[in-house]
Amino acid sequence: MPTDSLELLRGTLDLLILRALKIDPTHGYGVLKWIERATGDQLKIEEGSLYPALYRLQKRGWVTSEWGLSENNRRARFYALTVDGTRQLETEVADFVRFARVVFQALDVQPATA
């Protein structure tokens, strides 16, 4: 288990947020928690980059938000993937996989061994 958290690659945060919202609409804290869980706490997401990223995704029309009640009955803003967002997620996943493959190839390592 590495002692330091991994640095986030550019663009990866957007991808992870979209992926987090693919399952269910959730609030910003939920997104954060999902990413931490999904990456086994290896990726530390800063609030300082999460929220601006969420807002930017909204502005681009990939994510929408509305106010609702949280699981503990608090008023919270819930984010959800739009149709465009779903499409964008697919593209970005495909792109990322292609990108990773190319980099692995160049480094001459197998994903499985990394």
Add this chain to the structure above:
Amino acid sequence: MHRDRGRRYLRFFGARPEADVEDEIGFHLEMRERELIALGMATEEARAEARRRFGDRARLQAQMQLLERERTRSVSRLASWHALQSDVSFVVRTLVRQPLFTLSVILTLGLSIGANASIFTAVNAYLLKPFPVRDPDRLAAVAIVDGKSGMIESVSYPMYRSVLQLNTIYEDAVAWLGLTVALRTEGDAVRGFVIGGSDNYFSALGVRAALGRVYTPEDAHARAPVIVLTNAYWTRLFNRDPLAIGKTLFVNERPFTIIGVLSPKFNGTQPLILPDAIIPVESAVSVDADIPKELESMGWTPFRILAYLKPGVTIERARSAVEQLTKDLAPQYPEVFADRRLVTEMEIRTRPEYAVSRLTPWVAGVFFGMVGLALLVACANVANLLLVRATVRRSEIAIRSAIGATPARVVRLLLTESLLLSAASLVVAYGLARFCTGWLNRLPLAIDVPISFGLELDGRVFAYAAGVSLLAGLLSGVVPALLSARAPVSEVLRDGGRSGSAGRGRTRLRSMLVVSQVAVSFLLLVSGGLFIRSAHHATEIDLGFSRDRLLLGQVDLALNRVEEGASRQVQDRLLEAIGTIPGVERVALSTFLPLSGNYDTRTVFVDEHPPQAPDGVMSVAVGSVTPGLIATLGMHLLEGRDFTAQDDTASPPVAIVNRVIAEALWPQRDPIGQRLRLRKDGPVVEVVGLSSNVTLVLLGEEDRPMLLLPIRQHPSRQTTILTKSRGVNPSALTAEVRTAVAAVNPTLLLYGVRTMATQLDEGLAFFFVNIGATLATAIGLLGLLQTIVGLYGVLSYSVAQRAREFGIRMALGAQAGAMIRDVMRHSARLVASGLAIGAVLAVTLTGAMRSVLVGVSPTDTLAFGGALVVLGGLAMLSSYLPAWRASQVEPASAVRGD
């Protein structure tokens, strides 16, 4: 909890990014804190840790708020744009599908708004628009008022100099006079109008040339022959050729160098006149031989003054200052200031002309009131049409509501409709206003100076028209819109939108609209009738002279540089040449012409001081005339004798006074043989005749004192030739008179040739009366038309609504006549109530027109009766068609329903 509800309620009025961002961060911190507590941290510690992990909250919050604001702005803009787009396209589609309805609304509103905008153009020009010079809000006019007649008159150059010296009151002042001159570049001279301005004319007013330069005080002091053209004249004469600068223009045959062209915004300072050019008055000295002699004379008063009040000086202070100035000057110049004093008034209150500016707000008020009422009638009409349609569309709207359209949304749709309609009518309105002002500006007038009403459609007029049409659209749209939105869904859907009675309230509202239309329309027709009667009356009042069989023509020997000494011979030959034309009964020359503005004023002095003229002085109008003028003009010689050819410089000075003078100076005594002087120490003039009075300046004026002098003793080179024809058509003599004048001297410029009747009808004297009658009639007819259409619409609609009832009655054996009577009775009730209210309104309101009517009472029986007959008759006529239709209902189809 409570706080939440409040906030959500606020969100109804739009997103609040700041609060949202704050809430979101708060929620985040709370969640983190709970998590940490769940992991076993103490509350305080957990809170601190949550904050620490969050990082720089303030900075992030600011960043998020910025992003959020950008986003919500674009989202809401997009949403409302989409909604608007869909509303507009829906409304356009429905309107296009009902072209008749759409056109009637657009024309109804458009014509009335156009009438409003046209009148506003005049209001703008004469009451609102700043004068196109620097600091127009401090600009004041200075003039003389005649204590007896109350007439505003112009001033002399020495008075201007005295005003300039009031330098605690006025910062600066300009003076000018208008000159009719002969203008020529090459070829024949034409008559022109030139302003002679004081040396500082342009510099004080802050006016610059659009091309070249304006003249400077140095030009004026050097008496440089320089001339600045107005834009209109430059366009007319040089076709806007910049090379005109430097060319020579001959003014009364004196060469002047063109140094500049003015911008079209500034057309000199002479009210209602668009001059050809402006020269320094010092240089004008060379143009008109009279000027140098008279420029220094306190009594020579052709000048007008505009002066700048010093900042902070009120017009009241200026008034008392010029009053004091009068008191200071009067002892030195008793003959000039006999019964006259200097007055001052802000420039904007002296329009269109100082002498008549007291009437301006009245006239504007009357016409504004009339077009305002016409607009109300139009709004009522449109409201009615929309109401009818709203009723027809009740099912559509009910369905909309049923499938979830909020009342607000329905109202918005209907308002979009009325706003679109008012936008379209604005186009019609603007077109009409353009036409009206164009027509007025192009109106041919029998006046010898270039008249300009200064009416133009500027941004202010457009803004006004847009505002009015917006208001009209809302006014006529809002009531039907609200009523429609309120229609209960279930009820409408149940009776299939073909309701037998569309709700009593709405029917009553429509009836009230018709009644008020009839009332207002009656008021408008009465006003129109009063103006027509006034115009008609004006042609019939005894003017004290004859308007028949008279041909007029002006000759100014000064224009042709005929020296003063030679003018007598030329004038004698003119009289002889014209007098011998067959068909000419008599001919005379005169320097004054009634109701044309051509007359001079002088002061007469008598040695005995009668009570009516305690100083022994009296300001009178004078005219130099040839023998026979009194008979030619159709005045009457009441006593004594006319002038003869022997009354010349070699014989004792004589004069003919009119009744006003005789009664004022020698009451209960024979005026013949009385003596007066024209200067305080001048030679004695003997009164040899007594003449009747004439209307000199304004229709309906109080008779003015008038003195006639023999032209041989008081020579003048600018005269009117009055030719009395034997036949009824004096204009048949035009060619012969022209030939005769040319035979005397081929270069003589004969201008203003027209009959006295034309001069009166198309000249300024009757102009305002006539234009008033035309306008008032047009507005009255507009109101009438709309009322008729409105009444017709309401009755047709009510007949259509009651078709089933009529059908059943027919089926039960009722006669067609009964149906007709029934509908006509309904109509008659509405019209009669409208007429009754209208009559009360008219009696109350037409009193305001008293000051603009000539010789007609504001409760003139004929005007009231005429309006009653026309409106009542046409209203009943327009109800006949719907009534007849009621009698033609097919019982079977009506009962079956649609």
